[in-house]
Amino acid sequence: KPIDETFWNHFQETLFYHHSEFDEDEGYRSLATFLNQLDARHATRGNRIYYLSVQPKYFPIIVEKLHKHGLIYNTQAPSWSRVIIEKPFGHDLPSMQKLQKQISENLNENQTYRIDHYLGKETVQNLLVFRFGNSIFEALWNYKHIDHVQITVAEDIGIGTRGHFYEEEGLLRDMLQNHMMQLLSLVAMEPPASLNASSIRDEKVKVLHSIRPFTTDDFEEGIIRGQYGPGFINDQNVVGYRQEKDVNPKSNIETFVALRLFIDNWRWAGVPFYLRGGKRLPKRGTEIAIVFKDAPGVLFQSKERPNLPNVLALRIQPDEGISMKINCKVPGPSSPIQPVKMDFRYSSYFGQSPPEAYERLILDCILGDSTLFARSDEVEQSWKIFTPVLDFWKAHPSQHFPNYASGSWGPHAADEMIQKEGRQWRIL
Structure with a gap:
């Protein structure tokens, strides 16, 4: 700037x-x-x-x-x-x-x-207004209309000079347990009694308490871990994780995680939430995608109407904004259907990019507003969810690392996990 x-x-x-x-x-x-x-x-x-x-x-x-x-x-x-x-x-x-x-x-x-800088992103802050300030969306924000939710946090960079840090933490601790769970709780929370910090954080904690505990089957098939190997990204060859500085050449630390979880409450009964995050993926981007259920197909034959669900996508970075994919008829005498996108970008509509996340968060701290900061019970409940996963991984080291090339979208097992349920990851 x-x-x-x-x-x-x-x-x-x-x-x-x-x-x-x-x-x-x-x-x-x-x-x-x-x-x-x-x-x-x-x-x-x-x-x-x-x-x-x-x-x-x-x-x-x-x-x-x-x-x-x-x-x-x-x-x-x-x-x-x-x-x-x-x-x-x-x-x-x-x-x-x-x-x-x-x-x-x-x-x-x-x-x-x-502090979690993702909560300082303008699109994240706008989630509450978008959900609770627009009746057309809040009325649809439940299991009756939503097929599934995807949250993706993709980075094209590797670990850089953070070898010592990553060898102790890994991606689940670095990204999933904090950033992604904060995004999930804002998407899934009930309307707060007011917009004060306590009311909002109370509802976020309720979401975390409602997450179904992982089972042994989840550890083995519903939670995919990966580690990047050498590859080609951003027009250059890059080394694998085990060749990075300050990394054990036989390291079993994950740089990619994909999983499916359920929130066992009335609003989200039976709706799967798919989360994935990783290093050395093809591009940088963070997105929350609300994938709605298909409309009844009785009016359109399958040859004219492919499986095109409506998707509401909230882009957290790098180009903050919101888009909605709807289906329209292609002009002409026939009746094929094609998805089109309604798109809103902060920089285009307001004439300037939103302030950096840390700018907003540090200002909030100066003002004494803790709404966008994690409370101790939030952090504790998130650790209760993921500590069993870490314990399982420690007891069962992966025998297949590295299992995805730099510049790819992660291990094949992550695609298989979602595809066997009739869904697929969105392309950012």
């Missing part, structure tokens, strides 16, 4: 750097002195946000030291202190619960902002 030079010159005068080790008391004492000086100079009244973009194992010690030296406090206006915590919040359910217990000794829930 172009930067206004006048604005930047003013902004950079408020940027400062302070160096310290995480576990040294003297560093926090000097930080407190430094921040007090800035408060006096800029009249910020002690209002502070601490952004912890570090490994989860460092969260407790940093929060404990901040509290010990009076840098975080739970007081009423005019002064406040808040902490933004990056994902992943924990490594599995036991580690998440331990981490939450440690942090809560020094930090209240209303001060804790667990």
Whole structure:
């Protein structure tokens, strides 16, 4: 984005750097002195946000030291202190619960902002307005009219310089347990009592509690894991995951996951949700696709009317917008049917691209609005869903990695999983 030079010159005068080790008391004492000086100079009244973009194992010690030296406090206006915590919040359910217990000794829930940048995307924020502000869609938003839902988070890049991180986390922890479950809960939630943070997050948690637990059959056939091998993408040859820097050459870490799950409540009874995410796929894109049931075919013969379900697609990135696929007659004397797309793009309609996700989320934290941040019970329930999967994978390492080439759409097993149920993945 172009930067206004006048604005930047003013902004950079408020940027400062302070160096310290995480576990040294003297560093926090000097930080407190430094921040007090800035408060006096800029009249910020002690209002502070601490952004912890570090490994989860460092969260407790940093929060404990901040509290010990009076840098975080739970007081009423005019002064406040808040902490933004990056994902992943924990490594599995036991580690998440331990981490939450440690942090809560020094930090209240209303001060804790667990950030997920996907929730800062304009299309994600628009989901509530789109669903509950348009009666034509909310009336159809249930098992009577929806055949299935697809959520895809595709990245064309590999792991880059994050070899150490990925060897500890893998894609399920990096992407599925947080990003994709946040998207799913917003798609599937019931109307909140109000638009305040507590009401919205209460409904999201209810969705997570309604997800049907995975079975052994699911582990073996309904959840597909993959790891990228060498291939060709974006006009260049690329190495496989096991050849990346800081990766075990015999690594069993997944870089792709596809699965099917069910939400056992009235609205979504029997409707499958298909989720897939992966690295080194053909293109970058994140999409939520609501695939509606076919209309009765009594008016059209099969030769004139192929299987063309209506699809509502919400594009999260890179080109944020919403499209609707409907069926129309092709002009002419015959009556073939062809799908057409009604398309809305934020950049085209409003004349500018939406703000970056982190811009919105950091502003919300400044304003004390936690709506778009994950609450502890959300994170805990998500780990309850996926920790059994991680335990199964640990006990049963894949014998087939790498099982998809870079530049492909993942393992063949992911296609077979959805095709055997008479459906197919959407092409982004």
